[in-house]
Amino acid sequence: MGVLEAEGIVLRKYYLRETSYILVLYTREFGKVRGVLKGVRKPFPQFAANFEMLSLCRVLFYKKKKSVLDLITHCEAKDYHRALRSSLEKLVYASYFVELVDSVTQDHDPNPLIFDILRGSLDMLGRAGGAKRVRRVFEIKFLGALGFSPQVDRCVKCSSDVEGKSFFSAASGGIMCGGCRDDKNGGMPVSLGTAKFISKIQRSEMDRAEHIKLSREVGLEIEKMLDSFIRYHIGRPVRSLKLLGDLSRSGMA
Ligand SMILES: [Zn+2]
Numbered sequence: 001m002g003v004l005e006a007e008g009i010v011l012r013k014y015y016l017r018e019t020s021y022i023l024v025l026y027t028r029e030f031g032k033v034r035g036v037l038k039g040v041r042k043p044f045p046q047f048a049a050n051f052e053m054l055s056l057c058r059v060l061f062y063k064k065k066k067s068v069l070d071l072i073t074h075c076e077a078k079d080y081h082r083a084l085r086s087s088l089e090k091l092v093y094a095s096y097f098v099e100l101v102d103s104v105t106q107d108h109d110p111n112p113l114i115f116d117i118l119r120g121s122l123d124m125l126g127r128a129g130g131a132k133r134v135r136r137v138f139e140i141k142f143l144g145a146l147g148f149s150p151q152v153d154r155c156v157k158c159s160s161d162v163e164g165k166s167f168f169s170a171a172s173g174g175i176m177c178g179g180c181r182d183d184k185n186g187g188m189p190v191s192l193g194t195a196k197f198i199s200k201i202q203r204s205e206m207d208r209a210e211h212i213k214l215s216r217e218v219g220l221e222i223e224k225m226l227d228s229f230i231r232y233h234i235g236r237p238v239r240s241l242k243l244l245g246d247l248s249r250s251g252m253a
Pocket of ligand 1: 155157158159176179180181
């Protein structure tokens with residue numbers, strides 16, 4: 001097979017030898033690509049900056065049949081995402097996005113929507129504006145791309161429109177009305193504003209979603225709801241979430 005060309009975002013980078021790296025990228029065309037990049041010339045860091053985590057790169061590579069590692073022959077940054085690297089808060093959110101994408105995707109299993117959501121979210125983070133809101137948009141869109149969108153416009157049990165307070169449970173996949181809520185999987189109370197915000201983001205384009213406002217109360221509810229939902233579907237704690245918690249307790253995020 002000949003050389004393949006793709007556009008990808010660097011999820012991880014390992015130092016292999018003095019002039020070699022293992023790069024893990026999420027590409028639009030081929031999904032996750034994991035490969036060795038050899039012969040990275042000195043002096044660093046001007047070459048190393050080409051493939052830092054979060055960089056959007058143009059990459060040329062060969063698929064290797066008998067190896068889990070492809071051979072990357074060229075990797076060049078098109079967007080280093082400099083704007084988001086100057087803020088610790090934004091950098092931690094960006095690492096969280098990348099970690100989520102890495103943890104649920106397989107090598108060579110393309111999902112262009114996931115690439116577009118990751119790229120769009122990194123771009124959004126780089127612009128001014130609330131990093132927390134970008135995180136909500138990313139999570140809601142990302143769950144949708146995986147086919148795990150929580151149902152928030154109607155009760156998951158009886159399909160009735162929910163007016164007023166509803167109850168969310170990750171196991172049932174969305175919100176329940178007061179009548180259908182049972183003691184076994186009680187669910188956390190969710191206000192109508194929260195359900196409406198999530199539903200609006202689910203239906204909006206990425207660049208419009210950025211401008212949908214939410215109140216502090218809705219933000220806190222959504223955080224609890226999405227955290228439990230993501231833990232339920234990903235099935236293991238996300239490392240960067242712990243860091244986000246530490247940052248927010250220290251007042252930095
Ligand atoms: Zn119901």
